[in-house]
Amino acid sequence: MDEITFTLYTSVALIFLSALVLRLIIVFPATSKSQRELKLNQNEQTKTSSLNPVKLLVLLGSGGHTGEMIRILSQFQGKLPLYGPRQYIISSGDSTSLLKITEFEKASSNNKKQKQNPQKQYMMIPRARGIGDGKSVALYKTIHSFAITFQKLFQKGLHGDLPDFFLCNGPGTAIPIAYSLFFLKFIGLGHTKIIYVESLARVNKLSLTGLLILPITDRFLVQWPQLAKQYRRCEYYGMLV
């Protein structure tokens, strides 16, 4: 290989690499300048009504996670104009979460504050790990779950159907979904912003899921003040559930 072709190849590779890094910087939430300050006085309601409706995807993790998420959703006051049905992700076989959310939706459809979205969409993804699974089975199931999650979201991306916001509060199932959405944003298929709410049960330390998801979240909310002091980018506004 002579010197000219070598220079050519390396410069192409370098340009490609720096383009990738540049893209990563653009999509990386930690490096973007979003105002992380909230005006908690709601005098500017007129502004919100002129906003474009948003597509919202909500993860219902399981047990306590689903419980906390429903407590949060039940406090929504209809300030958020939604485009299309509210979308939910549920682990396949998690019949309790499905039951709870359908009950919640039934109750809130009677509530005038939340009147805007009569239709709901449910997306099922396979469980990452069943209780009592061995390590190899768990590993296989995790990869399988990751693949299915990615495939489903990729297809949504091809149809231009990815949500504007992904709201989640754990457990581990949130990770494949969030990273798939982040990757799709990286390659330009989507633009989903990720909002994570740490469980109330985490008082002094973030959960592993929280730590892993923190770098790619656009907003990260905690429910105890000491966590917001301890970790960068964590926001605390009081107990949310």
Add this chain to the structure above:
Amino acid sequence: MSQKQQRKQLLVTTGATVTFTKLIELILHPTFLQLISSKLQYTHLVIQYGTSSDSQQLVEKLLSQIPQISNKKISFKPDGATTQTLTFPVTTTTTTKTSQTKSTSQQSTQSRLEIKCILFDTNLVANYTSKSHLVISHAGTGSILDTLRCPGVRLLVVINSKLLDNHQLDIAEAFANMGVLKFHVPFDDDIEKKIDWQGGKKVDDVERESFSDFLKLVEDVDDCEFKKIEPAKGSVIEDVILSECN
């Protein structure tokens, strides 16, 4: 003095699935039942014991060990509920003063306690929690919040040390620091027998001390005014999303 006792209810909730053996044992103990019935004047005790099959066996076993029930047959309804009524002797000392004599008469009455055991109720808050004077609960965030959001209901949390993921203690401590509840860490002999407990004290003694601590705490909480918890701020999430919409 009214002859009829006012309804005063104590709810014990152990969570939906996991059997919280220690908590059920603390509650279905004759001494505890005697205390809440004759001294604290509870008329109703509701125990939500969870859907696993060994919970029901445990409840049945403990009920049959209570002297007032021991010779009766305990039957569960198809939905896992059972109701037992117990009576406890109460001695009230009344001092009557007349001009010349001062007579002290001891009256023996009986206090009735209705114990209702249920598997689970999807409407636990509306049916039981909100109607209770005191709730003794496991340390799950769901149960804690359900109770704290009911005005006027006192909460005592019992930690399940058998659960591996012990954020339970963290969360109970954090809430106790806010002054909205009190908590108890029971002595669990399965775990602690192996440890040389407090410089060679007998396990039985430590367990007895821990139980009487629990009884004192129940008396304390029964008569305690807690701070109110601040309302939930979940609608902040809407504002967060809106502020990202620009």
